[in-house]
Amino acid sequence: MESGLTATQLKLQAGESIQVKGKVLPDAKGFAVNLGQDVDNLVLHFNPRFDLHGDVNTIVLNSREDGEWGEELRESHFPFQQGEKAEVTIFFDASELKVKLADGHEISFPNRKGVETIHYINIQGDFKIKALKF
Numbered sequence: 001m002e003s004g005l006t007a008t009q010l011k012l013q014a015g016e017s018i019q020v021k022g023k024v025l026p027d028a029k030g031f032a033v034n035l036g037q038d039v040d041n042l043v044l045h046f047n048p049r050f051d052l053h054g055d056v057n058t059i060v061l062n063s064r065e066d067g068e069w070g071e072e073l074r075e076s077h078f079p080f081q082q083g084e085k086a087e088v089t090i091f092f093d094a095s096e097l098k099v100k101l102a103d104g105h106e107i108s109f110p111n112r113k114g115v116e117t118i119h120y121i122n123i124q125g126d127f128k129i130k131a132l133k134f
Contacts, residue, residue: 004031004122004123004124004125004127004129005121005122005123005124005129005132006120006121006122007120007121007122008038008119008120009119010118010119010120010121010134011117011119012035012092012117012118012119012134013092013116013117014092014093014094014116014117015092015093016092016134017089017090017091017092017134018035018089018090018092018121018132018133018134019087019088019089019090019131019132019133019134020033020087020088020089020090020123020129020131020132021085021086021087021129021130021131021132021133022085022086022087022127022128022129022130022131023083023084023085023086023127023128023130024080024081024082024083024084024085024086024126024127025082025083025126025127025128026082026083027082027126028050028082028083028125028126028127029049029050029051029052029125029126030047030048030049030050030051030052030053030125030126031047031048031123031124031125031126031127032045032046032047032048032122032123032124032125033045033046033047033088033090033121033122033123034046034120034121034122034123034124035090035092035097035118035120035121036063036064036115036118036119036120037115037118037119037120038119038120039120039122040064040065040066040067041064041065041066041113042062042063042064042120043063043092043097043111043112043113043115043118044061044063044090044097044099044109045060045061045062045063045064045069046059046061046088046090046099047059047060047061047062048078048080050080050082050126055074057076057078058074058075058076058078059074059075059077059078059107060072060073060074060075061073061074061075061099061107061109063109063112063113065112065113070112073109075107077101077105077107079101079102079103079105085102085130086102086127087101087102088100088101088102092111092118093111094111094114094115094116095110095111095114096108096109096110096111097109097110097111
């Protein structure tokens with residue numbers, strides 16, 4: 001996946017949220033929203049896959065510590081469509097992250113390291129960003 005947008009030196013605190021709006025590219029294989037301390041330490045890797053790494057219409061969630069991936073969580077609810085608008089809101093707190101999709105479906109993912117501040121965001125892949133709101 002190509003790198004799209006990366007921002008560092010954020011100070012997203014527990015209790016705050018981030019909203020990503022955009023459009024999935026027409027021939028999308030997948031995209032990812034990564035939140036954490038830096039590229040090697042992610043509290044959340046949110047990765048909708050249309051047809052990528054053997055997964056079809058699956059959302060993969062994971063975390064990364066010192067460059068090592070944790071245990072993947074797979075979600076079969078898949079509201080994304082190629083060539084269509086997409087919106088994801090991530091609520092962050094000390095114990096978990098809640099990912100709310102545009103259709104109202106929510107996915108919970110544990111804050112495995114108890115991170116209290118997110119300093120890094122990266123959005124990559126087959127996704128054109130229209131808005132990013134903190």
